[in-house]
Amino acid sequence: MRDILEKLQSGKISIENAEKEILNDFFAIQPFASLDIYREERCGIPEIIFAENKPAGIFLHIVEEYMKKKDILLATRLKEEHYKILDDLRNKYELDERKMARSIIIKRKDFRVEDSGRYVGIITAGTSDIHVAEEAKCVLDITGVRSISCHDVGIAGIHRIVEPLKKMQIRKVRCIIVAAGMDGALPSFISGLVKCPVIGVPVSTGYGFGKNGVGALIGMLQSCSPGLAVVNIDAGVNAGAIASLIARGIAYE
Secondary structure (H helix, E strand, O other), rough: HHHHHHHHOOOOOOHHHHHHHHHHHHHHHHHEEEEEEOOOHHOOOEEEEOOOOOOOHHHHHHHHHOOOOOOOEEEEOOOHHHHHHHHHHOOOOEEEEEEHOOOEEEEEOOOOOOOOOOOOEEOOOOOOHHHHHHHHHHHHHOOOOOEEEEOOOOHHHHHHHHHHHHHHOOOOOOOEEEOOOOOOHHHHHOOOOOOOOEEEEEOOOOOOOOOOOOOHHHHHHOOOOOOOEOOOOOOOHHHHHHHHHHHHOHHHO
């Protein structure tokens, strides 16, 4: 992007062409990747590397090339082989392993994320849902949004939700992410108590007729609470991205 701005300043390109280059630029890693390195400037959320089905060697190469261009990177759905192969980067970058979220945040050692000062609430119905909520938190962390987390407060003991909601109201959370498996009822309940948006995340915990998160997804989609929006099953990244955009009011800056 610096090259584009320098060409604009020197008069080598027009404002229109500079805008076009910024919006359409990507970084090709032949023959297996085309990284959208200006996604954050365009969409407010940086490129996130989905590691799960990538061979460890290719994953490492993508990370190394990406970090030549940017200051921070989030990779999700890592396997143990991905964590191990990143050990060689520890001397060069700061590696923040989030094993619960199966994620890692890699950043330059002198880089600090700008703090928005805004808060998002994160709630899980059960302990088995935490890994998805933590994935959402990773997105909030790399975009400078603070979070307040509360776990294992599902509807089987609904009295547990009272104190966490009080704390979130004090912090004036801009929205609340609620991850739930089984029947997925908790997001609807919370949406009926608060005046901020609620983002429901169905989790693939549970068993029986609605197993693998299907029952939770259907329950959330069928909610009669108008303040609830729903992402896909186990889609912690999506929930975190939406929550971050809401919290920062990025569309109006």
